[in-house]
Amino acid sequence: MNRPHSGQSSTPERDAEIETYYREHSRELWALFYAMCSDPERAYDAVQEAFLRLYDYRGEPVRDLRAWLLRVGQNWLRDVARKKSSSCRLLPGLDDMTGSADSAEDRMALEERQMQIRGALQELNEDDRKVLVMKYAMDWSAAQMATVMDCSPAAIDMRLSRARRRLAEILTERGFVYE
Amino acid sequence: MNDERDNRMSLNEAQLEGLLREFFRNEVPSELNRPFVAPARANTPTLTILSDAPADTRGPARHRRSPMAVISALAAIAMTAVVVMNWDPAGSHVPQTSERTPVVAPEERLMDVSKDGGAKKSTQVVGEDGVTLEETDGVDLAPRK
Incomplete structure (x- = not known):
């Protein structure tokens, strides 16, 4: 979870590493973001945003990837909350419903x-x-x-x-x- | 009313557990089960090159110019100069073959003349009153005071 992550390289190996990390941790990140905003779609968007920023990141190597992603997603949620009221939530489309x-x-x-x-x-x-x-x-x-x-x-x-x-x-x- | 109240109060621990499990099963977006798809940047290796390149790339770029590029640029400049020099925006340019023929403006039309050029002897009578050209030379045309 806390494996060092180089932000410098942009190789297929790095892309694969990000994809693996997403597969393993995206649900956990979603849950934590959901706890912050109580909005499933917005929490999902925060996960996507965090991973996209990681994908484009070219700075210093990331030591704690989970903490880094959490911070990015959290900041994004705060920005979104500032821009629009959290109570203004669109009803999901009928196709989005996952129930039975x-x-x-x-x-x-x-x-x-x-x-x-x-x-x-x-x-x-x-x-x-x-x-x-x-x-x-x-x-x-x-x-x-x-x-x-x-x-x-x-x-x-x-x-x-x-x-x-x-x-x-x-x-x-x-x-x-x-x- | 009492039935409804009892129904509300009947939300016990087990029911709440079931309720929350079902709630979160419906709440978790199905998209999360899909793999993370890397953006299209993965197919554009130029971005990788840019990220590793020095901030100022103007210097090396100059050195990479090939001699052919310089020659092409000079040829293009020369061609442009030739075109500009021959450029006649008013459209009055006349080809060299026709430059020697006199150009007659519409207001300078020539008078029709006779075969002998219209020249008459000074002693020849001109006009109906028999006056010769020689005599007309002596006429003072100055206005009388």
């Missing part, structure tokens, strides 16, 4: 539910969102999360439990009906 719902009505209902949960997640603080995303989007263990969050696995478990409870409260307050 078949009819347009089902898809609309699914998107409605997604929006409700997304809205509830936005009310959590970023660290609570982060543990939920890492747990349920990445399926990470408490030990893995502890490495990223720089704390103990026990602290992760506590934070996870608290985040779940808080989310359930918010959903209940908002009249969310579990079906």
